Amino acid sequence: MRRAGGTMANDLFNSFMNGPDEKGRFGDFGGRFVSETLMPLILDLEAEYEKAKTDDSFWAEMNDLWTHYVGRPSPLYFAEGLTEHLGGAKVYMKRDELNHTGAHKINNVLGQILLARRMGKTRIIAETGAGQHGVATATVCAKFGLKCIVYMGAHDVQRQAPNVFRMRLLGAEVVAVESGRGTLKDAMNDALRDWVTNVADTFYCIGTAAGPHPYPAMVRDFQSIIGKETKEQMQKAEGRLPDTIIAAIGGGSNAIGLFYPFLDDDSVNIIGVEAGGKGVNDDMEHCASLTGGRPGVLHGNRTFLLQDDDGQILDGYSISAGLDYPGIGPEHSWLHEIGRAEYVAITDKEALDAFQLCCSTEGIIPALEPCHALAHVAKIAPKLPKDHIICMNMCGRGDKDIFTVAKYLGFDMSDTEGRDAD
CATH class of the missing domain: 3.40.50.1100 (Rossmann fold)
Known part of the structure; x- marks a missing residue:
């Protein structure tokens, strides 16, 4: 990758070693x-x-x-209540939902x-x-x-x-x-x-x-401010890098923003979380391109896509509007292929459970997108030692999803008495 010149440019890009070739591949x-x-x-x-x-x-x-x-740097937050509830690894959140406009x-x-x-x-x-x-x-x-x-x-x-x-x-x-x-x-x-x-x-x-x-x-370069800040903040908070970093993935901008500055740090485990919808199955009631797709061309680039046997792009599904793109950024496809990052899928139900868990343990109402990442944190953290450090990207706040969550939880938003829907 060509290195940027100048003090500020070097400050942003000096730790980056991986990038596309001259043809953008x-x-x-x-x-x-x-x-x-x-x-x-x-x-x-x-x-x-x-x-x-x-x-x-x-x-x-x-x-x-x-x-x-925007209000950067966004805070790196130790989720003490969630960590105690899960009873395993130490969980941090990169609070990009606190940016102006409420997301990364x-x-x-x-x-x-x-x-x-x-x-x-x-x-x-x-x-x-x-x-x-x-x-x-x-x-x-x-x-x-x-x-x-x-x-x-x-x-x-x-x-x-x-x-x-x-x-x-x-x-x-x-x-x-x-x-x-x-x-x-x-x-x-x-x-x-x-x-x-x-x-x-x-x-x-x-x-x-x-x-x-x-x-x-x-x-990716513009979003990499997320990972750059995280590295600096984690060094101040813990004196070392996290063991695992996790982010939700639709097209993958918040995830690659967190991942990119860590790609050359072999000690850091990288996990991307796709939308599993109602389950990764043949009915395509999901939007997990890496988990359930194959390579093809869409919107000007070659990447993993949800498609039928004839190469026609399929319509994916997710409860999260931000994760239902039937493809994924090409750099994620490459990281998947070379094994530098692991990609998993989380269902709607698991994401909704994580939404409620975050509200009750941390007093943070998250967007449905990062709830997918948080759901995977909830899966793996209890199995990891207490000195293991996980950092997940809280990439969006949840006010935009209140009506969607209320519907799925059976709460009637039109009822001023606050009663559950029949």
């Missing part, structure tokens, strides 16, 4: 599979990011916004929109599933006075109503996508169609570590 994964219309835009973006990586003024602006606008998404959005401004783009488009990337994009567009259009599956618009309202309050136009199952995959399809049609003034702000090169590496 991670082993057999990644690449750039796009139409001729998009290729000039992709190449312009790649050139602008290569310049920004070695530009101290770019990182100075990023660091200022991360500190004074804004880390990456800031970087991409600063690039868009450098490129003279005035119209920003984005896709979103759980709505957190859409909210982050709408937020930063409002700050900088940019037009914002967010594509969101019609099904997700219904189940993530609080975030839809937030986006509209922030001035974004939310486009409900009716095609397919009306989820994240379909929203990304329509965003790409928009980009092809409006090439002159439009910048596509992708929210996950997927898509054509340079997006997977660029998103």
Whole structure:
């Protein structure tokens, strides 16, 4: 990987040893599979990011916004109640749900929109599933006075109503996508169609570590602030690195952000947690691409996907709107293939149990996405010694999921008396 120059750039990238080759591939994964219309835009973006990586003024602006606008560094929190309840390993949470807008998404959005401004783009488009990337994009567009259009599956618009309202309050136009199952995959399809049609003034702000090169590496680099902070904070808290790090995975941006600075630390066990839905079975009532998929091409890159025998992309399922993408970032596919990271699946029920456990033991209402990671923590921590340190990424807060959780737990939100639904 090319090393970045300049003090601030070096500070962010000096511990990174792994990256895509010059064609944007991670082993057999990644690449750039796009139409001729998009290729000039992709190449312009790649050139602008290569310049920004070695530009101290770019990182100075990023660091200022991360500190004074986002609220970084996010805390590393010892989950004492959860640790005591599980009775095994010591559990820490990286509290990225405390960021402005309530999730990790804004880390990456800031970087991409600063690039868009450098490129003279005035119209920003984005896709979103759980709505957190859409909210982050709408937020930063409002700050900088940019037009914002967010594509969101019609099904997700219904189940993530609080975030839809937030986006509209922030001035974004939310486009409900009716095609397919009306989820994240379909929203990304329509965003790409928009980009092809409006090439002159439009910048596509992708929210996950997927898509054509340079997006997977660029998103990862912006999100790697999570893992960099975690390493420094863990050294201060424990005097050493964690033994295990765990994060939930849809497309995989929060996970690769935590994982990347630790890839060369052989003592650290890395675990990614996919959405097991109703169970990883032949009915595809899940969205576990690595657990139940195989390699193919989607949205401009080669990676593991849920697909049928003819290579047609299948619609995955998860209770979590942010985890139901039928693919995964190509770097995760590579880490899976070389065995550097382990990938497991957690069911809806296990995630809901973890949601309630976190509320009752820590007084933290988490998003359903990190509940998948937390559920796996609850599985393995009791079997590990008390001096084993686990750090999981609490990548989002749970206010957006309250209606979904209430429905599954049988609580009638319309009943002011607070009674359970029949």
